[in-house]
Amino acid sequence: MTLQRQRDQLTGSRIHIGTDHAGLELSKLLASALTEIGHEVLDHGPTEYDPLDDYPEFCIAAAQAVARDIANGTASLGIVIGGSGNGEQIAANKVPGIRAALVWNEDTARLAREHNDANILAIGSRQHSPDECIRLVQAFVREPFSGETRHRRRISQILDYEAGHLSNRG
Numbered sequence: 001m002t003l004q005r006q007r008d009q010l011t012g013s014r015i016h017i018g019t020d021h022a023g024l025e026l027s028k029l030l031a032s033a034l035t036e037i038g039h040e041v042l043d044h045g046p047t048e049y050d051p052l053d054d055y056p057e058f059c060i061a062a063a064q065a066v067a068r069d070i071a072n073g074t075a076s077l078g079i080v081i082g083g084s085g086n087g088e089q090i091a092a093n094k095v096p097g098i099r100a101a102l103v104w105n106e107d108t109a110r111l112a113r114e115h116n117d118a119n120i121l122a123i124g125s126r127q128h129s130p131d132e133c134i135r136l137v138q139a140f141v142r143e144p145f146s147g148e149t150r151h152r153r154r155i156s157q158i159l160d161y162e163a164g165h166l167s168n169r170g
Contacts, residue, residue: 044059079137080120096162
């Protein structure tokens with residue numbers, strides 16, 4: 001299965017990928033599929049299988065790149081992958097400005113973008129088939145943020161907390 005151009009809101013955007021050993025094969029599959037439909041994919045590692053690698057390095061690098069792109073006005077999303085996706089989501093969410101969402105079905109992928117303006121999708125490679133993962137990524141990338149007032153208000157509250165918390169670190 002390949003990602004389809006139909007309704008793709010972000011064709012041609014930049015997508016950063018970070019993973020661990022459990023998601024290495026999936027990251028290559030997704031990078032190929034996303035490149036095929038016109039996205040610029042930047043892989044933040046790892047580049048080879050190492051069962052002892054540590055995902056924070058790769059997922060934080062991908063999240064930092066997404067945050068930097070967004071700050072510079074470049075359309076950018078990210079994908080972090082692990083066995084479950086949990087730790088990868090946690091690591092990505094430590095980067096200011098990142099809203100990483102662990103998704104497990106197409107509805108959660110769409111809602112992450114539509115309601116939460118999530119900019120990184122976290123996915124568990126051991127939880128889904130490759131075809132399911134492609135569908136989750138497809139749903140996430142295609143769905144725009146709704147911009148509804150209630151969603152903007154909630155995101156602003158999170159950003160305000162983040163800004164206040166970061167400025168109060170001593």
